[in-house]
Structure formats: C-alpha cells, structure tokens
Amino acid sequence: MSQHQCIAAQHDWSRRQVLGALAGGAVTGTVGLANLLEPAIAEEIRKQQRQVLFIWLDGGMSQLESWDPKPNTEFGGPFRAIPTSVPGVHFSELVPETAKRMDKLAVIRTMSTKDENHSTGVPRVQRGDPKNRGVTYPFLGSALAKLRPPENNLPPYVWIKPGRGGFIWQDAGFLGAKYGALALGEGKPPVHIHRSKSISDETDDARQQLRRNINSRYRQRRRSSDIDAYESSYDMALQLMQRRDLFDDSLLSPKDVERYGTHPLGRHLLQARRLLEAGVQFVKVNSYHWDTHGDNFNMHLDLVPQIDRPFAAIIDDLGERGMLDNVLVVLMSEFGRTPKINSRVGRDHWPEAWSLVLAGCGIKRGVVVGKTTPNGAWCDADEYDIGHLFHTVFHCLGIDAAETEYLNNGQPLPIAHDDCRPIREVMA
C-alpha cells in the first residue's frame, strides 16, 4: 500500500453516490477511481469536475475597508459605506465593482480564528487547522489534489504568485511531495517550457524515457515521495508544454486586459481564468503586502481597487461561461485588521472578527453570514474558525469531510477539524 493515501471516499466527488460502487471498503490509492466505477458514474464525475479559485491577500486585508464597513463609528475610518446589489447589504466604497455583484456572492463576517501572526496564521489557515495529529497537514490545493485527483492531465494545483515560481512541495505536508503546488512566478510558465526546435519528438521521447529509467533505479533505495515529487513536477512541465497557448498573452483581448487591470493582481487573475477554463482543478492567486500596519487608509485606498476590479471581472466571466456552478471562489487573508488604529495610522492583526467572500459552486448567492458588534471589533453571532471553512469547502466540492479520512502510514486522519462543521448558512 502506498505510504500516503486516502481511505473511504478519497477520490470521489460524492461519497454517498460512490459508496455503492466501492462497497464501503478501503481503496488502494494507486488505482484511478474511474477504473473502479460504472462508466455512467465516472462520466458524471467528469461532468461535475469541480474547481477552486483561491485568492489570497497575504498580510490581511481590512474588513472595515472592504466587506464589513462601519462608517462614522469609533474605529470606522474615513470611508463611506455603499449599497450593494443586495438590498440592505453595504460594502466599503473601496469595492464598488464587487458591490454590484453581491447578488452572486456570499460574505461571512464572523470569521474568528486563532493566530495573530503571519508565520503561524498563514499555514494554519491554508492547512485548515485540524487537531494536532503529529503530522503536517496539506494546504488546501494539495488536499484536493489527493482527495479529488483531476480527470485531465493538467497540474492539479497551480499557484500564481509574485516573484519566483517552482515546485512547492512543502504545501503537500504528509501527503507526499508530489501533491505540492506548481508555482508560476508572475503567472509565467515554468522556464524552458518551450522545447528547442532542434529536439525532435523522437529525441524528446528518448530522453524522457532515459529520465524515467534513471528515476526508477534511483527510487529503489529511497523514499518514494522524493522521486514522486520530481517525477510529478517534470510531468507537469511536460503537460504544460502541450498548452503553451495558456501563457500566450497575444491571445488575450485588450478589453479583458483593461477589465482586469495591468497590475499584478489583475494580470494574475486573468491568468487564473485561463487556467480554470483549461480545466486546472485548483488555482491559487497570491497578492502580498496587505499587512498595513502603517498608513492603512492611504494604502487601502490604493490596494483595494486592485482586487475589486479584477475580482468583479472574474466573477462576471465565470458567470458568463457557466462556470460559477462548478468553480468555487474563495477570497480571503489569514486574518483581518484591528479596528483600533495605531500610531502610524495603521491597523494591526485582528483574527477576532473578520470577513471573507465566497462564490460559485455550492455557495448560496447574495447572503451575508453573521454580524459584528457596532464597533466592528467582535463577532455578534456564531463565530467560524478555519475548520468550519474547510468543512464548507469540502462539502461544496462534494467531499463529505465527516466521513472522509486520510490514511498516513496506517493512521487515519480527518481531512478537516473534528470539532467543526460546514457553515450551513452559506451553502446552497
């Protein structure tokens, strides 16, 4: 049995639907689900290929300057609240385009998490913070690569980020490095994606076979995970070489470029749309430098429009393409920002009560979940930790987190925090 594999509904999109075919027993992780299922069910899975767009504003966007404005209150800041397309729901004036799409979104205003530090908060949130089991849990994209291996031959977990790219095996945690993220620095394809014209198909096949043979020999006395990761990253590169069109900016319409914006978030979200259209299962888009301890209001004045416009654009585009039924969109940070304003007119870290936005697959549209106290400092309704969000995400993707477990060296491990549950109010 493989060292890193799931049990029960590890590969299914709906445990209840599939259990019959699986006879309720453990399944070896090395056999593709489609091979085990009736053709009709396999086809249904393919039809219901679910994808995720995970937008991460690293450092912590202020909830007060976005999804939970409190104008003319003690900590409210100088910005206005504006109406959205859902009567009675208001956003900050800094997100006018997203406000017009509120009828397609769900906002949770009572996220209350634990960590107030980036170094622990980012991995805790993106790993879903299951109880401490003595293992390092996978980031969400890696978890889905394991739990729902895509039916296509594209990398399952692509991370578009500023700076350098590469294969980020660390995201995979105990699942094994091959479930790591293929990071596209600046949204660009991996280097050397363009095979030299001097290398023929036959030569290329031969050298790939040579590589596989060497890997196979090397694997014999070493942990398979390391080789898996190497093989996986190489295979991903090969797959992407077949899809160079995904990175050809000349194919973009000038109108789309204008709609999304030429700043990094705009370019990266437009690239994310192309990858989702191509069928990539999980696309994460990172933006850094939202940690506005200094000059919070001047900075949010310039930063928030950089997510508002391209976020509205991608919601429109996914909707127009009929993809919002299959693509789950998550827009969040590791925490919010303090209501209290510091000596540099900044806001500090605030995990006590903050907001995030969901849309798409399995998400109720036009709802606000929870409310905060009038000064914005505390939750004034049910609080939700990151474990609740992971249960919700898994549910929306057809994975029953209460029933599905990982199996790590014989140890069953929950895929989401045992004490949490899906956030029903936000589920369609």
Place this chain on the structure above:
Amino acid sequence: MTMIATPPTLDVTKARISQTLEHERPLTCCRFSPCGNFLVAAGQEENVLRWDLATGNKTALVGHRSWVDAIAFRADAKRLFTADFHGTICCWQYDADGPTPIWSRIDAHAGWIRALAVAPDGNLLSAGNDCVIRLWSAADGKPLREFAGHENYVFSLAAAPDDKTFVSGDLFGKANQWDIATGELLRTFDASILHTRGDDFLADVGGVRSLAFDAAGQLLACGGMTDAKSNAFCPGNPAVLVFDVATGRLTQTLRPSNTSDGPIKGLAFLSDGTLCGHAEHLNGESSLEFWDPARPQSKHVIKRQSGYCLDLHPDGLRLAAATFKNNGRGGNGRHSKPEEYISHNGEITIFSLFEKPADQPS
C-alpha cells in the same frame, strides 16, 4: 513704581510642555486661531474640536461626515475653514458660541481633501486626492480658479511670503509653485526622494507630507520620508528637504536624531529661523526636533509620541503638536474585554519655547 514685565525670549533649548489638551480619539491636525485664544484640532472623527486655551473648555464643531485633516484660519473675518475625507469644506466663525457652518461645499473635491491654505488675497486654497488645487471665495465658497498639473495625491499646501504664489506637495515628491493670479505652474522643487515605489510594492509610498516657508520666504522645507521599505508597514527614514527658494536648489537634508520610521508630518519655522519637525513612529518614541536649517544636526530634541502636525502660536513663543497617545493595552488589544477595547487618544501638546519664569509654579 510700576513693574513692566519683560517679554519672554525665544529659546528652544528651554522648550517645555506648558499645556496639554487630550481627546478620546487620535488628533492629526491642529491650528492656533489668529487671535491666539483658541486651538482647533481634528483627526479620526467627524467633529472638529475647539479649545479655549484660557479655560480649557472644549467645543465640538459639528458639520462633517468624515475625518477632518485640514484646517486653516483667516484672521480678518474670524473665519475657520475645515475640510474632510469626503471632499467637503466647511467655513465657520471660529469664536462663535455654538459654531455652525457659515457655508459648506460638499463637492469641493472628488475624494479626500488633505490640505487647506489661505491665499494672500484671503481666499481659500484646497487640495487632495483628485490632484487638482482649487481656489474658493472665502466669503461664500464659490469656486474661483483651478490649478491642474499634479499627477497624484496632493498632500500639502503653503502660501509663500511673497504674497503672489503658493506651493503644493504631492505623493510623487513634486513641490509645485503656482502663480495665484494666473493659475500658472511656475516651477517644481524636486523632492522626489520623498517618494518610494519598490519593484514589489502595490502602492506608492511617501510624498511631500508637509510644507513650510521661512518668514522671509527664502527657504522652503518639504517634510516626508525617504527609502520606504514596503507598502505594508510603510517604514522609512524621516527627512526634511530644505530648498533655497531663489535658486530652487536643495541646500540641506535634515534627519531626526531620534529614531522614527514615519514621515515628517509637522513642520514650522520659528521667528529666529529655527525649523521644527515632528515625525510619525510606529512603536516607541518619536521626537520634536529643532534644526538650524543650515546644519544637518538637530540643535535640540524633545522625545514625544508619534506626531502628525505642528503649528506656531501667533505670539511666536508657543508650538502645538498633535500627537498620538496610547490608551490602554498596547499592541493590537486582543483579549481585552469588549468594554475595554477603546480607541487610542489624541493629545495636543503645547510647548512654551522660552525659559520658565522663576515666579511660575512648576
């Protein structure tokens, strides 16, 4: 025989706190009234505060709907002008018992108004995020002229002592000098080192956050910070650039002697030519610095909290600073009881810039 009191002599080395005015919200701007009897301040709330300096009585001036960060006075008609982050300007009679706006312009600018100044002809200059400077009739708020040319937020305004021109400072570090009568852009002082845009920044950081002319109009000081390291904490090196107005040449770059990481937001020239500056600082003490503009080293320093604004009293012997005052728990205030989670305070610190008379109680 009648004893005639000797007027105090300006001596910044003898500067001391003579009065403090505290408020339950941070205050980011302050101005003495031309008569010297009042101090008006504003900051992170909609109300403008007026203190009677003799009694300490505080009066709220109610009329704005957003934070107010720009104040200007016109002496002859006892007018006070205030402007907010929703683009509204209000005009008040500053010594009225219960002031209400004499006139308001709710659409004076698109977005934040960051600076006001009274022009030599008594009319009002305003500037902010829409990059346009506007001249308004002080009498009724009617628009008189526009000054277009900035390409980013305008943070600061200063009327020149020549009675003909003014200077405006923007985020890109341009300090533009304008002809008030014609609207013509006369020249630009290059303060671009006060602006930083790193390769990985999401926003421009810095700018000319404060401006001051010396009394003779020979020197122009531009306050801000250089070398910002990120657009998140926005830490930088506070600096004042001193320009020779006649030549436009940068003659001195002044730095605070005490560690601060934010821009110089308060600037004022004293009658003896001393330049005072106050910087923002995230953690720990900032300082009120006194420089001879010809020398890089401070000649006197008073350690204080993060500061946002300076203004010189009409008597030339008192200086007001709008400063941050930590209230309650430090840090981000997590784990407070909800009722204990309250805003930091603002403090107006008034410094007397002369030796304390021997007969005054300590």
